[in-house]
Amino acid sequence: MAETTKVTDIDRSIYDIRNAEDNDYRMRSGLTPEIVEKLSAEKNDPEWMLEFRLKSLEVYNKLDIPDWGPPIDELDMDNISTYVRPKSDMKASWEDVPEDIKDTFERLGIPQAERKSLAGVGAQYDSELVYHNVRDEVSKQGVVYTDLESALRGPFAELIRKKFMHLVPPNDHKFAALHGAVWSGGSFVYVPEGVHLDIPLQSYFRLNAKGAGQFEHTLIIVEDNAYLHFIEGCSAPKYNVANLHAGCVELYVGKNSTLRYSTIENWSKNMYNLNTKRAVVEEGGRVEWVSGSFGSHTSYLYPMTILKGKGSSMEFTGITFAGNGQDLDTGAKVVHNAPDTSSVINTRSISKDGGISTYRSSVVINPQAKGAKASVSCESLMLDSISRSDTIPAMDIRTGECDVGHEARIGRISDDQVFYLMSRGMSEEDARATIVSGFAENVSKELPLEYAVEMNNLIRLEMHGSM
Amino acid sequence: MSETVLSVEKLNVSINEKHILHDVDITVNRGEVHVLMGPNGAGKSTLGNVIVGNPAYSVDSGKIVFGNEEITNISADKRARSGMFMSFQNPPEIGGVSLSSFLRTAVEQRRGQKVKLWDFKKELKAAMELLEMDESYAQRDLNVGFSGGEKKKSEILQMLLLKPTLAVLDETDSGLDVDAVRLVSKGIKEYVEKCGGSLLIITHSTRILESINVDYTHVMVNGRIVKTGGASLVTEINENGFADYE
Numbered sequence: 278m279a280e281t282t283k284v285t286d287i288d289r290s291i292y293d294i295r296n297a298e299d300n301d302y303r304m305r306s307g308l309t310p311e312i313v314e315k316l317s318a319e320k321n322d323p324e325w326m327l328e329f330r331l332k333s334l335e336v337y338n339k340l341d342i343p344d345w346g347p348p349i350d351e352l353d354m355d356n357i358s359t360y361v362r363p364k365s366d367m368k369a370s371w372e373d374v375p376e377d378i379k380d381t382f383e384r385l386g387i388p389q390a391e392r393k394s395l396a397g398v399g400a401q402y403d404s405e406l407v408y409h410n411v412r413d414e415v416s417k418q419g420v421v422y423t424d425l426e427s428a429l430r431g432p433f434a435e436l437i438r439k440k441f442m443h444l445v446p447p448n449d450h451k452f453a454a455l456h457g458a459v460w461s462g463g464s465f466v467y468v469p470e471g472v473h474l475d476i477p478l479q480s481y482f483r484l485n486a487k488g489a490g491q492f493e494h495t496l497i498i499v500e501d502n503a504y505l506h507f508i509e510g511c512s513a514p515k516y517n518v519a520n521l522h523a524g525c526v527e528l529y530v531g532k533n534s535t536l537r538y539s540t541i542e543n544w545s546k547n548m549y550n551l552n553t554k555r556a557v558v559e560e561g562g563r564v565e566w567v568s569g570s571f572g573s574h575t576s577y578l579y580p581m582t583i584l585k586g587k588g589s590s591m592e593f594t595g596i597t598f599a600g601n602g603q604d605l606d607t608g609a610k611v612v613h614n615a616p617d618t619s620s621v622i623n624t625r626s627i628s629k630d631g632g633i634s635t636y637r638s639s640v641v642i643n644p645q646a647k648g649a650k651a652s653v654s655c656e657s658l659m660l661d662s663i664s665r666s667d668t669i670p671a672m673d674i675r676t677g678e679c680d681v682g683h684e685a686r687i688g689r690i691s692d693d694q695v696f697y698l699m700s701r702g703m704s705e706e707d708a709r710a711t712i713v714s715g716f717a718e719n720v721s722k723e724l725p726l727e728y729a730v731e732m733n734n735l736i737r738l739e740m741h742g743s744m
Numbered sequence: 745m746s747e748t749v750l751s752v753e754k755l756n757v758s759i760n761e762k763h764i765l766h767d768v769d770i771t772v773n774r775g776e777v778h779v780l781m782g783p784n785g786a787g788k789s790t791l792g793n794v795i796v797g798n799p800a801y802s803v804d805s806g807k808i809v810f811g812n813e814e815i816t817n818i819s820a821d822k823r824a825r826s827g828m829f830m831s832f833q834n835p836p837e838i839g840g841v842s843l844s845s846f847l848r849t850a851v852e853q854r855r856g857q858k859v860k861l862w863d864f865k866k867e868l869k870a871a872m873e874l875l876e877m878d879e880s881y882a883q884r885d886l887n888v889g890f891s892g893g894e895k896k897k898s899e900i901l902q903m904l905l906l907k908p909t910l911a912v913l914d915e916t917d918s919g920l921d922v923d924a925v926r927l928v929s930k931g932i933k934e935y936v937e938k939c940g941g942s943l944l945i946i947t948h949s950t951r952i953l954e955s956i957n958v959d960y961t962h963v964m965v966n967g968r969i970v971k972t973g974g975a976s977l978v979t980e981i982n983e984n985g986f987a988d989y990e
Binding site (some may be wrong): 693701704716718 | 853
């Protein structure tokens, strides 16, 4: 693969920083205020954002790496901070989406329309031309869909200042702090009151060696009585040298509005995916999460919903597929803070070739949430005896006036099922893939067609040669 | 000379080192209906499973020839593609896979080519009507939440669409009510008449045999075929049981 000069630049800057600092200092601090200042200047941040970044950096340096999940000690924090600087450099190079990336999408079966919105991802970093089609159509309704950087300098600057990292404050955890210090790229979406957006907004995050979008920030504000479906696709090509994704998603759902947020993540298998997603839902509002986690070396991912308004609701549908060398810790969190709120969490996890898949959830029902309903259902499928599957559901119920259900199941593909399908002419590999796709069907049926196709292709790719 | 479809020769089979079938011989010609009877645990289902290639069993000696090909060590999917079928005694549930999409895949495997959705739907509808199955079953997950009778009808439905040259029916009539027996028998008759296929019917009872012309009856006891006769043997066993052979 031909590397661009940009990559050479990155390599040199990594080299330069190492030379300029002494090892101990680098190891301790990882990321310096100087680097953050430089990044901020390059991004032409407003003053408050620079301050925000520097404060986040302080928090980051104070907090410890979480010790309750999959091991992340191989994560070289020193290296990660150095990724930050060149990341903003690469803005200009996004215009030319490389041939091999296009080929990859072809292989993944993403149709023409989807490729167009992939190209749209580039718009988040600099020009807006790639999203132009979408924007023309939706802007008539007053909908704003743009990259966060330009939104910070536009008419929504004050609103963003109020909402940015308000749901996920930098002191939430170490990687939220890191995100606050070095975030770059991502989307800003604003849906005005009463607007029902029929077509989904899509962004596809394709990470390459230059590491764009590693710390992307997605901020979505849906005003009252509105509807939005936002689709996020994430994948990384094999040549990716980036090793940390610490994005952040903040969703504000207004009264009687619905926001559907679908994600298919397929990071390369050297990725530490420490992503934070959170939504707050006002009275009568609803958030629907659809989440597929396939790639990455290690994941910590638990989209959280705060049901703030009376009668608000959430539904989380997720699937996780952990293969060889992968340790994926995923699930969902919900906090019921108001009466008559309801939540449904429905997950599937698959582990194979020694992969570890952990389901972790937290349901909190606070005393004021009288009449709340919560239901949790998680099913795991282990494809062989060397793989692992764990279920860690936590519930904290503080009122008697609520209805809570929980169901967990762990299983294996039975020889009977495989033989049955084979006795109808399917090869053993197809039989297994069919069973796994069927197991994942509750998620794929929730996805838009092209993503459902991509997900089934991913399952087939993962299953291929698994015997 | 009639054409031999299946020939089982001196077959010895074990599972988990337990010897189950002893020197079993069976020959089935084109269009013939064979009935395999015997007490519980005699090894009837084992024979059916071994014929269609269930890898849980090991063939210790002897051979199975299907058409002109020895298939003793060939995998179940290849046997199915070349025209073997078994109606399972307890078909497993496959969640998230609809009966319709599964069956279309199976039909394509069997015919070795893509089948147009429209054509497939027409065939499926006709077969479901014959078996008086509600159309909604096509969209339900394969065998999930099906009653005993529905499962058996779904198996016969698959047989009708796959048009095998040899179908093994493993206890297809067990646990069925009168109405379901009638419909399953109707499906089997349709298969015999329209496809000219051969049948090996494993059963305890004789209810589904009433409307089908039986050519041969085999009695299996303790893993051995102890007697082979014509259709009248069914009636005899029906009256006297297996005591004479044990």
